[in-house]
């Protein structure tokens with residue numbers, strides 16, 4: 001398997017890359033995103049064979065189709081080390097919870113940080129450690145978080161050889177639970193940096209450091225953001241696992257509803273569908289930040305400025321643009337690299353929008369690729385949390401509630417609807433209390449974490465101070 005960029009560089013066969021070459025990279029050099037040059041097809045007999053596999057072995061089978069530069073035994077070992085009952089809480093790893101006939105939650109949030117990002121990040125931690133050891137290299141991950149991504153990265157990389165994580169977050173702006181999750185990590189390779197400012201200030205620091213190429217090279221600065229192909233690939237696995245649990249025959253189809261922000265999660269669903277998994281619809285659910293819902297309804301993709309980006313009670317979906325969306329658009333317009341470069345490299349970056357409403361490919365977003373969408377607001381969220389609790393005795397988090405709300409408007413008789421549960425309610429307790437008048441249950445291992453000792457460095461939003469801190473801790 002070789003990888004190409006959505007913007008064309010790499011189209012020449014000499015510049016196509018292998019998996020381990022793009023594993024530690026973010027964007028392609030031309031600013032595009034990496035995608036496999038074709039989607040491997042999973043035939044009926046293979047899908048049947050996969051029905052009896054454990055999650056870890058299913059992951060190995062799916063990953064093997066995309067990774068040909070890690071020996072099979074090593075890759076299998078990495079998968080088995082990652083997807084264990086001890087880390088993910090159940091043998092099924094991503095069990096289905098039936099709400100009623102034909103309506104399920106697929107639990108993706110029983111990993112260490114109680115959000116679906118653990119599903120990919122835990123694998124990434126093991127892949128990074130493996131590849132860095134093989135190369136004899138080190139990597140310093142420098143990132144910004146307002147909650148879920150940073151903690152998932154830290155829990156994936158803690159104790160990993162060859163990796164340090166420097167994670168900035170806006171001081172005092174994460175929920176006490178999220179803060180405690182991150183700041184209580186005492187691992188010597190994990191550095192929490194609480195920045196005097198807002199999330200944008202943290203992101204600006206990351207950009208400033210990444211733009212200093214000399215510093216970046218010397219200190220081997222990398223990221224683990226959601227455009228990383230390996231993260232997306234790891235997420236493809238749970239679409240297969242969900243499908244196989246919900247069906248007994250490959251003649252059946254299922255639909256998935258995905259609470260979406262940066263389009264990483266649902267893009268993995270798109271990849272699974274392209275591989276031949278019998279998915280009927282992929283339902284994109286957004287919150288008030290409805291960039292994606294607007295596109296699927298109108299064909300217009302319009303990124304938002306920070307003034308138009310709402311702070312909502314499903315904060316992990318508060319995005320101004322959907323960083324993985326370029327991958328789907330590339331497929332939608334027939335893998336036309338120069339057109340993709342024009343849409344994202346020129347139109348989005350210069351005028352903040354593009355319009356495909358009159359493009360002959362746009363109707364295929366739903367007719368050929370199965371995409372539909374919907375939007376959910378704070379009131380919808382509260383109502384859905386209440387209804388789900390009352391009707392099924394199940395508590396859902398705010399993001400999953402957005403998914404459920406939208407899913408209910410896209411059900412087809414005879415086609416099971418799987419709503420991806422992307423976080424546990426305890427992470428967003430304040431809104432659960434607002435909806436239900438009671439605190440959500442807290443998994444045992446998180447009882448009392450707010451009182452644990454904390455390891456955190458407080459800093460102002462000052463690039464040179466942050467660089468000095470990284471240099472000092474790296475010691476070279």
Ligand SMILES: *Cc1c(COP(=O)(O)O)cnc(C)c1O
Nearest residue numbers: 260261262263264265316422423
């Ligand atoms: C990150 C996140 C999302 C959004 O996922 P994308 O891949 O960005 O679309 C939804 N829910 C939760 C809880 C998340 O942490």
